[in-house]
Amino acid sequence: MIHCEGLVKIYKAADLEVFALQGLDLRVEAGELMAIIGNSGSGKSTLLNMLGGLDRPTAGSLTVDGKNMLKMSETDLVRYKRESVGFVWQNNARNLIPYLTALENVELPILLQGRRKRLRALELLEAVGLTHRKNSKLHMLSGGEQQRVAIAIALANHPKLLLADEPTGSVDSKMADQILDLFRELNRTIGITIVIVTHDPHLARKVDRVVAIRDGKISSEMLRRKSYAEELAELEQGIAVSEEEDTHVEYAILDKAGRLQVPAAYLESIGIKDTNKVKVELADGKIVLTSPE
Ligand SMILES: Nc1ncnc2c1ncn2[C@@H]1O[C@H](COP(=O)(O)OP(=O)(O)O)[C@@H](O)[C@H]1O
Numbered sequence: 001m002i003h004c005e006g007l008v009k010i011y012k013a014a015d016l017e018v019f020a021l022q023g024l025d026l027r028v029e030a031g032e033l034m035a036i037i038g039n040s041g042s043g044k045s046t047l048l049n050m051l052g053g054l055d056r057p058t059a060g061s062l063t064v065d066g067k068n069m070l071k072m073s074e075t076d077l078v079r080y081k082r083e084s085v086g087f088v089w090q091n092n093a094r095n096l097i098p099y100l101t102a103l104e105n106v107e108l109p110i111l112l113q114g115r116r117k118r119l120r121a122l123e124l125l126e127a128v129g130l131t132h133r134k135n136s137k138l139h140m141l142s143g144g145e146q147q148r149v150a151i152a153i154a155l156a157n158h159p160k161l162l163l164a165d166e167p168t169g170s171v172d173s174k175m176a177d178q179i180l181d182l183f184r185e186l187n188r189t190i191g192i193t194i195v196i197v198t199h200d201p202h203l204a205r206k207v208d209r210v211v212a213i214r215d216g217k218i219s220s221e222m223l224r225r226k227s228y229a230e231e232l233a234e235l236e237q238g239i240a241v242s243e244e245e246d247t248h249v250e251y252a253i254l255d256k257a258g259r260l261q262v263p264a265a266y267l268e269s270i271g272i273k274d275t276n277k278v279k280v281e282l283a284d285g286k287i288v289l290t291s292p293e
């Protein structure tokens with residue numbers, strides 16, 4: 001679904017240049033549910049905006065659903081945004097209208113007319129578990145319910161890809177869990193590819209694949225030892241799952257040129273500091289890094 005190689009985004013403001021993405025590589029398979037984590041300013045939203053066609057990359061290559069995002073015409077880009085991709089933001093107020101009901105809010109962006117529109121909106125509200133609230137005015141709904149309306153809208157035109165930027169940023173942790181459960185349910189039932197950007201490690205723990213981004217580049221990738229679905233099934237069978245247990249295995253990322261980012265703490269622990277050199281040796285089928293002295 002997503003294939004991105006050496007992706008670069010430079011923002012030019014006055015005579016200042018900000019390198020928001022610095023050669024980022026990422027592949028996401030169709031039907032995946034994955035998360036991207038990283039500190040504020042690491043380039044998460046920039047990446048999501050490129051994926052959603054809201055902004056264009058400066059260099060590198062990016063194809064989403066087989067479409068070249070660097071070469072796409074303006075007309076195709078408009079169509080792409082309308083038909084192929086759905087967005088969910090942290091601050092849902094920007095796409096919802098407070099004095100309309102949940103149902104009316106969902107009907108608005110649907111590209112259909114009359115009765116079919118109503119039916120599609122009802123179907124979407126059901127998919128996000130809000131049928132019982134369909135006639136409530138939006139401002140009467142809780143934060144979590146409003147976020148569900150926003151998710152229903154994001155799904156309105158049958159997108160293949162759902163992009164969520166800090167979707168749980170303004171709700172409590174119980175609500176965050178419910179929203180993540182909803183994403184998982186939608187991923188399973190309609191097979192939609194979902195990319196969630198978050199700085200919440202708790203949320204990331206529940207996703208099978210988490211990619212960490214640092215300074216506009218992928219720094220590491222965490223894969224779940226056991227899929228979250230398996231773990232939930234075990235919970236249902238009464239098999240205890242320890243909260244403390246390490247849920248993910250972390251991998252460093254090796255780029256095409258053989259460059260590797262070694263965690264700073266590892267380097268420090270072998271006494272590599274104030275130098276840009278490290279001894280690399282092959283020993284017993286392992287690559288060993290040591291301090292140059
Ligand atoms: N429109 C913009 N113009 C200039 N700089 C920007 C713009 N958007 C983001 N940036 C800068 O790019 C970097 C990455 O930002 P962003 O992608 O929003 O990070 P994140 O979502 O991880 O917090 C930051 O240094 C930010 O200040």
Ligand SMILES: [Mg+2]
Pocket residue numbers: 044045046165
């Ligand atoms: Mg952001």
